[in-house]
Amino acid sequence: MLSLRRIVQGIALIGFVALFLAARYPFKPFLPIDLGLRFSPFAAIADSLASWHLATAFWPGFLILLATPLLGRFFCGWLCPLGSAFDLWRRITGAQPGPAASLPRLPKVLLFVGLCFTAVAGGPFWGWFDPLALFNRLLTGVVHPIVSHIIVYISSFLEWIPGFTAFKRSAAKLLMPEPLFHPAQFWSLAALFLFFAVLEHVRPRFWCRSLCPAGALLGLCASRRLQTRRIDESCINCGACGRICPMDAVEASPRRIDPVECIECRLCDGVCPPGTTAIVKRFSFGPREARPIDLTRRRLLGSAACGLALAAGERILPEGQIERGDLIRPPGALDEAAFRQKCIRCLQCVRICASNGGCLQPDGLAHGLSGLWAPAANMRTGYCEYNCNLCGNVCPTGAIRRQTLTEKQKKPLGRAVFDKNFCIPHRRNEDCLVCEEHCPVPDKAIRFEIREGLAPDGTKHLVKYPYVVPDKCVGCGICEHKCPLPGRPGIFVANEKKL
Amino acid sequence: MKRRDFLKMAAGAAAAVSLGSVVSRSSALFAQEAATFPPSVWVEGGEPAALLKAALDAYGGMGRFVSAGDVVVVKPNIGWDRTPELAGNTNPDLVAEVVKACLAAGAAKVKVFDRTCNNARRTYVSSLIEEKAAEAGAEVTHVRDDGFVEHPLPNGKVLKSWPVYKEYLDATKVINVPIAKHHGMATVTLGLKNLMGVMGGSRGEIHTPFQQKVVDIAMHILPTITIIDAYRILMNHGPSGGDPADVKLTKTLVMSPCTLSADVTALPLFGHALDAIPYLKEAVSRGIAKNDIATLQPKKILLS
Numbered sequence: 034m035l036s037l038r039r040i041v042q043g044i045a046l047i048g049f050v051a052l053f054l055a056a057r058y059p060f061k062p063f064l065p066i067d068l069g070l071r072f073s074p075f076a077a078i079a080d081s082l083a084s085w086h087l088a089t090a091f092w093p094g095f096l097i098l099l100a101t102p103l104l105g106r107f108f109c110g111w112l113c114p115l116g117s118a119f120d121l122w123r124r125i126t127g128a129q130p131g132p133a134a135s136l137p138r139l140p141k142v143l144l145f146v147g148l149c150f151t152a153v154a155g156g157p158f159w160g161w162f163d164p165l166a167l168f169n170r171l172l173t174g175v176v177h178p179i180v181s182h183i184i185v186y187i188s189s190f191l192e193w194i195p196g197f198t199a200f201k202r203s204a205a206k207l208l209m210p211e212p213l214f215h216p217a218q219f220w221s222l223a224a225l226f227l228f229f230a231v232l233e234h235v236r237p238r239f240w241c242r243s244l245c246p247a248g249a250l251l252g253l254c255a256s257r258r259l260q261t262r263r264i265d266e267s268c269i270n271c272g273a274c275g276r277i278c279p280m281d282a283v284e285a286s287p288r289r290i291d292p293v294e295c296i297e298c299r300l301c302d303g304v305c306p307p308g309t310t311a312i313v314k315r316f317s318f319g320p321r322e323a324r325p326i327d328l329t330r331r332r333l334l335g336s337a338a339c340g341l342a343l344a345a346g347e348r349i350l351p352e353g354q355i356e357r358g359d360l361i362r363p364p365g366a367l368d369e370a371a372f373r374q375k376c377i378r379c380l381q382c383v384r385i386c387a388s389n390g391g392c393l394q395p396d397g398l399a400h401g402l403s404g405l406w407a408p409a410a411n412m413r414t415g416y417c418e419y420n421c422n423l424c425g426n427v428c429p430t431g432a433i434r435r436q437t438l439t440e441k442q443k444k445p446l447g448r449a450v451f452d453k454n455f456c457i458p459h460r461r462n463e464d465c466l467v468c469e470e471h472c473p474v475p476d477k478a479i480r481f482e483i484r485e486g487l488a489p490d491g492t493k494h495l496v497k498y499p500y501v502v503p504d505k506c507v508g509c510g511i512c513e514h515k516c517p518l519p520g521r522p523g524i525f526v527a528n529e530k531k532l
Numbered sequence: 533m534k535r536r537d538f539l540k541m542a543a544g545a546a547a548a549v550s551l552g553s554v555v556s557r558s559s560a561l562f563a564q565e566a567a568t569f570p571p572s573v574w575v576e577g578g579e580p581a582a583l584l585k586a587a588l589d590a591y592g593g594m595g596r597f598v599s600a601g602d603v604v605v606v607k608p609n610i611g612w613d614r615t616p617e618l619a620g621n622t623n624p625d626l627v628a629e630v631v632k633a634c635l636a637a638g639a640a641k642v643k644v645f646d647r648t649c650n651n652a653r654r655t656y657v658s659s660l661i662e663e664k665a666a667e668a669g670a671e672v673t674h675v676r677d678d679g680f681v682e683h684p685l686p687n688g689k690v691l692k693s694w695p696v697y698k699e700y701l702d703a704t705k706v707i708n709v710p711i712a713k714h715h716g717m718a719t720v721t722l723g724l725k726n727l728m729g730v731m732g733g734s735r736g737e738i739h740t741p742f743q744q745k746v747v748d749i750a751m752h753i754l755p756t757i758t759i760i761d762a763y764r765i766l767m768n769h770g771p772s773g774g775d776p777a778d779v780k781l782t783k784t785l786v787m788s789p790c791t792l793s794a795d796v797t798a799l800p801l802f803g804h805a806l807d808a809i810p811y812l813k814e815a816v817s818r819g820i821a822k823n824d825i826a827t828l829q830p831k832k833i834l835l836s
Contacts (some may be wrong), residue, residue, distance in 0.1 A: 058653050202673070418651055419774075420613045420658070457740055466717035467736040471649060473613075475774035481716065497717065515649075517736025 038110065038299055042117040049114040049165075053172055056385040056427050067429035070379050072112065073165040074098045075145070075247035080430055083152040083159070083374055090429065101254040105262070109241055109248055110296030115168040116241055119233050128234045136236050136243050136281060138294060142328055145249035147340035155370075156344025157403040160377030160430075164240075164247050170406065171229075173380035174222035174395060178214045215383060216414075218395040218406060237279040242294065252293035256326075261317050262290050262297075268311035274301035293326065347403050358528050360400050361410040361447045361508065363393055364417060365425040365434040375432035378406040382424035382433055391415020392510070393424060408433075410446065412510030412526050417446060419473035419509055447508035447526040449479065449501050456523030462486030462496050468512035468524050469499050478505035479512060479524075499524075570831035571823035572788035572797040578835035580626035580763050583785035586833050587759065588633060590787075597756050597789070598705050600638030605703035606630050606670065607755065609711050609726055610646040610661050612772050613654040619764040619779045620772060621659035622711045626761050626785070628668040630709055635669050642670040643699060646729040649772070680732030687818070688748035690741070695732030696753055708755035708791065712762040712798050714770035714778075718742065719809050720802055721771050722795040723758035724750050743814040750791075751820045758794040760786040762801055786830075790822035797830040 049069040056066045070076075077094030081087050097108045109116050122128065148159040160166055191197050232239035241248050264274070268288055275283040278301055282294035290301075290312075305311050363382050366372045378395070386393040392415030395406040408424070410417060422441040425433045436444065449468075453459035458466070472479040479499050486496035501524075508526045516522035575586045588594050598604055608627045614620030627644065634642045644665045648655045652674045656662035666672045680695035700706065710726030717739065718725060727750045728735055738745045762784035766773045773779070782801060788794035792815050796806055806812055806825070816825050 058651075059657055199671075418613060418654060420654065421651075461740075463740050464717055464742060465736075465739050467739050469716045470771055473650075473772055473774060475769060475778075477716075477769050511650075515736055517734055517739060519734075 036299065038297075041111050042120065045112045046114045046117040046121075049168070050172070053169065053177075053381075053384065056381060056423075058385075058421070058423065060385075060423055060426065066385075066427040067381060068093070069114070070165050070169060070377075070381065070429040072097060072108075073163050073247060074101075074108065075250050076160070076163045076166065076377055076430070078250060079148060079152045079159045079163070079246075080375070080377075082149055083155065088430075090431065098251075098254060101251050102257060103259050105255040105258045105260070105292055105295055105297050106248065106251045107297040108251055109245075110298040113164055113241075113247075115164040116238065116296070118168065119229075119238055119240065122230060122233050123237060126230075126234075128237075130234055130237045130239075132236075132276075136239065138242055138281075139327055139332070141242070141244050141246060141249040142253070142326055143332060143336040144244060145246035145253075146328075146333060147336040147343070148246055150337045150340030151344045152374075154341050154344035155374055156340070156347055157370075157373035157376075158343055158347075159246075160379075161406070162244075162246050163377050163379075164245050166377040166379035169379040169381060169384075170395075171222065171226050173213075173384045174215060174219060175226045177384075178219065181213060213384070215394045217411070218397055221397065222395065222406070238296075241296070242280055255292045255295070258292045259316055260314060261292060262295055262312065262314050263317075264288050264290060264311050265313050267309050269306070269309055271306055273304040273306070274312060277301055277304055347401075357400060360396075360404075360528050361412065361510070361526055363408050363410065363424045363433045364422065364441050364444060364446050365436045367432055367434070372432050373403050373407060375430045376407045377430055377432075379429060380406070380408065381427045381429065382408050385423045385427050386415070391514075392417055410510065410526075412513040413522065414514075416511040416514035417509040419507070419511075442507060445506060445508040446510070448503055448506050448529040449508065449510070449512050449524050450527045450529070451499070451501060451524050452522070455518060455521055456499070457518065458486075458496055458498050459523070462488060462494075464497050465517065466497055466499055467515050467517055471511045471515045473509060473511060474505050474507060476505070478502050478507065571790065571828055572786065572793040572830040573833060574784065574786050574797055574830045575833045575835065576782075576784045578783060580623050580761070580785070581629045582835055583763070583783070584626060584629045584633065584759065586835060587785055587787040590831055590833065591789075594633040594637040597707075598634050598637040598639050600640075602634075602637075602639045602704045603702070604634045604639045604642045604705045604707060605700050606634065606642055606644045606665070606707045606709055607700070607726065607729060608644065608646060608661055608665075608709040608761075609713075609729065610652075610655050610659050611649040611729065613650040613658050614773060615658055616660055617764070617776065617779065618773050619711060619713065619766040620774070621655065621661065622709050623761045623763045624660035624664040626759070626763065627661050627709055628664040630707055630759060631665050631668040631670040634705075634707065639705070643703070644670045644672045645675050645697070645699070647675040647697070647731070647735075648729075683749075683752065685748050685752050687751060690744045691748040694749045696749070697730040697732065700730040700753065706755035708758040710758070710760055711765070712760050712786075712801050713766040713773070714768050714802065716770065718746075718811055720799070720804060722760055722798050723755075723791040724795055724812065724815055726758075727753055727755070727791075743811040746811055747815045747818055747820070751815070751818055754791050754820065757787065757789045758791045760794050760798045762786060762798060765801055767802070788823075788830075792816060792821040792825065793823045793828055793830075796825055796828055 052066055052069045055062050071091050072093040074094040074097045077091035152159045280294045280296055282291045301312055383393045392410050393408045394411050396404050396409040422436055422438050425435045469479040479501055481497040481499045483495050483497055485493045488494050510526045513522045513525045569591055573587045573590045575583045608622035610621050612620035631642050662672045679698050681698045682693050683696040684693050685691050708723050710723050713721050715721040762782050764779050765782050767780050768778040786794050786798040
């Protein structure tokens with residue numbers, strides 16, 4: 034029998050993935066596409082700390098936070114898609130992790146404290162650790178590319194079945210994912226995926242118990258929860274509850290349940306041997322039974338100092354190191370420093386990018402550690418569609434501003450620049466103009482002049498030489514993308530929007 | 533091959549084809565001799581459906597080109613993420629009418645596709661072609677990267693082979709439905725250049741040198757008929773356009789079984805002569821026209 038919790042977990046997980054799948058063109062969302070991501074209580078707090086304003090976009094996360102002192106860490110056990118994915122992973126793979134006990138639970142609290150201080154100081158790293166952003170990141174970067182390619186590959190063998198192609202086309206409109214693949218950071222994200230998969234084989238819910246800053250936050254809120262789960266005097270010390278608890282929330286002696294770790298999974302509800310029901314739920318304002326978190330003043334100060342140092346260390350980097358000329362952010366992105374701070378690397382913008390895995394890509398370490406997995410445009414493999422503003426429509430934090438199409442078309446991502454040593458007409462005195470042809474600006478940001486040029490055989494003939502009108506260029510990069518030169522293009526988009 | 537020989541051979545081939553089709557054709561059409569059909573038609577002054585009907589009537593109906601059981605590819609221009617009013621893509625109503633005419637003529641299947649310049653998911657939707665052609669009964673698909681086969685070009689000057697879309701090559705009949713547009717590099721884009729939409733590989737490479745390469749490929753994959761949509765034409769900033777001020781409402785359609793004749797017939801739309809369009813001149817010099825281009829006499833039809 035499926036328990037109520039499993040059903041809720043399934044609905045939450047499917048809902049989250051459904052929103053992920055609905056993030057596509059044609060854009061007809063049944064709910065705000067970033068709604069799932071906004072359930073994160075950690076992002077709600079960290080984003081508020083970082084911006085010094087209440088991050089109202091994360092109202093679902095705040096609701097979770099408000100409910101936690103009453104109900105405990107129910108979010109982790111019932112709603113969090115990452116936690117559900119861990120449970121599912123153990124079920125699918127038949128993982129036999131070691132006993133739940135003997136896993137330090139302090140790191141997540143230290144991580145949470147440190148990241149809060151990083152956020153306050155304007156540092157950009159906290160988004161990496163948000164569990165929902167992490168889930169979405171792995172979905173975009175690893176799971177979806179693999180699953181969609183497998184589906185497309187298998188279905189290519191089934192086309193001989195009468196009517197299958199028609200079925201596939203209609204299914205594709207609703208379900209069938211279009212293949213996406215972001216080669217640049219696939220391997221780093223795949224490594225991240227494997228890391229979490231292996232963790233689940235070491236201990237159940239390793240991340241949730243030891244590392245998750247949202248778990249720490251919720252645990253701290255739950256430490257004085259009103260509706261408590263406790264073990265009363267009828268307990269015969271059989272230890273069954275301790276063995277079944279995936280969170281190691283049951284202490285052996287004295288026998289009690291730790292509200293900081295309990296995720297309300299209810300697995301211990303029926304484990305008492307026949308004749309006893311020692312595990313009871315009570316409303317109580319009395320003294321807590323929480324096992325103390327060893328958050329000594331020294332450790333607290335230490336993690337705060339590390340968090341501040343992380344933020345400060347980022348600032349020490351010379352500016353040129355962070356914002357190089359080849360770094361093009363999505364249309365409507367905040368200024369670089371603010372963008373890095375706001376972006377939680379959920380990769381929702383990468384997912385919805387009309388270039389289908391071409392243009393927006395999770396960035397690597399080329400632009401500093403704090404640039405890791407933040408979206409950057411690669412115009413050689415894709416380009417920004419002139420009539421598309423979807424990335425700004427799905428950003429949960431506002432790191433990419435929500436812009437109307439008209440606004441987007443006026444705000445350049447960068448500027449196209451000719452490399453005349455490479456460009457075919459400028460170097461070989463031959464017509465080409467592929468860039469001019471594709472330029473989407475109605476009156477063309479790439480134009481051409483007709484001049485006499487020297488042909489390779491020494492004769493003179495008329496050649497169309499392209500040039501850029503800087504004020505017209507929106508930096509969409511279709512010129513760079515379509516340039517017929519293999520490898521290094523004759524025109525490229527430079528990060529020059531401020532000039 | 534001398535022009536005289538070519539014309540003789542073309543005439544012979546035409547006679548053989550018409551003889552073959554005469555056998556299968558209905559008695560109503562029997563009276564109309566192949567020789568009386570115009571080399572190309574120019575229809576002006578109507579909505580896309582009326583324009584198409586008038587043009588087809590001048591040739592004795594779609595049944596002259598499409599027979600029962602044919603698998604027909606209708607190849608419009610769906611290249612750009614533009615709405616029909618901006619004249620970046622073929623008029624969707626015309627595409628739908630062509631699809632209907634093919635099905636009415638007994639086609640077993642009508643396929644519509646184009647290798648797009650902007651993202652296909654967007655262009656198929658914003659051009660309205662996906663919606664209207666599918667409604668008319670066509671199978672509308674995106675071009676697949678793995679759907680191209682290397683096609684030999686025995687008469688190519690520069691290229692000896694190029695990847696071409698397999699479904700296009702496999703079709704028993706092809707109806708080329710370009711839109712007449714300005715083009716920065718090529719000056720105009722019409723029927724011959726529309727065939728780039730079934731060419732694979734790096735199409736940017738076809739641009740250098742454009743005249744030879746585009747003709748090298750196109751001459752080997754010529755369609756059954758070419759129907760040039762000139763309902764709205766793009767006069768400047770083509771082929772992508774985007775400014776309504778560059779669009780001219782001309783309510784015209786040009787049709788010919790000969791792609792080159794159709795293109796040359798459409799040139800007055802832009803006030804150009806053949807001499808101004810190097811790639812069309814190159815195509816004429818290769819002898820791929822089914823009519824004598826120098827003395828081409830298009831049939832002009834004026835609707836109300």
